[in-house]
Amino acid sequence: MEEALYNKSITCPVCGKKIEVTRVKSRSCIVSSRDTDFCVYYKTVNPMFYDAWVCEFCGYAAQSDRFEEISSRDAEKVIKEISPRWKKRSFTGVRSPEKALEAFKLALYNVQTIDSRPSDFAKICLRIAWIYRMLKDEREKKFLEHALHFYYEVYEKEELPVGKMDEFTCMYMIAELNRRLENYDEAIKWFNRLISSQEARQNKVVLEMAREQYYLTREQKES
Ligand SMILES: [Zn+2]
Incomplete structure (x- = not known):
């Protein structure tokens, strides 16, 4: 082994x-x-x-x-x-x-x-x-x-968090998986929800990733 x-x-x-x-x-x-x-x-x-x-x-x-x-x-x-x-x-x-x-x-x-x-x-x-x-x-x-x-x-x-997954990570996953499946409008909706949430500032890593992926999704939608 x-x-x-x-x-x-x-x-x-x-x-x-x-x-x-x-x-x-x-x-x-x-x-x-x-x-x-x-x-x-x-x-x-x-x-x-x-x-x-x-x-x-x-x-x-x-x-x-x-x-x-x-x-x-x-x-x-x-x-x-x-x-x-x-x-x-x-x-x-x-x-x-x-x-x-x-x-x-x-x-x-x-x-x-x-x-x-x-x-x-x-x-x-x-x-x-x-x-x-x-x-x-x-x-x-x-x-x-x-x-x-x-x-x-x-x-x-x-009830969130479940293990290491908090509410914001869950929202991020919904957005990101929609993006990967080319459901761009739904992805933008969820990224937007996350970015505009005051509480999401608790999870800076996910918030930053959501911002990047939000712009990427908008570009993908337009191309
Ligand atoms: Zn057994």
Whole structure:
């Protein structure tokens, strides 16, 4: 296994078996660039590829920060609906983009099966879109559309902040994903809303990005 990676033993909260998950040493992650929707590229190993954990025994999969949180009611749903169809296979060790994609699709299948928040769907769909982008696969667009749909739901229904995402980042994502999907009027509407919000000054980084993307969208609309 690559030096940047290490395995950690955990107990699957669904089937109770011991499993190994592969993690990335944070000092091994060297950023090369960032896209305007926060997709990060690395000179070295990409830690995002390892962020969907999968139990090889029962098929339970989730993002690492949510993996151990599952309720007993949801765990039963996984055992009833996912495990019977699960073909045992391991996700430990080095992950290619394709393997990471497979792990995130399993995580998506799991959030569709159990009680989940729109933000769980949004995060997973966005990461699937990013991996397709890295693979230069046009299915990126389909998953950006799914992610966008869930960001609208996050904005309308969830109490923000959710994890690291505050209200302004959520608005920014709605605007930026609309821009990437060439819905320029809708993108301009949301960037504008963000730029003209007094409270948005709390998040200077996002506000500055919104200003830049607002002008870019207007240029794109006119060309
Ligand atoms: Zn399990």
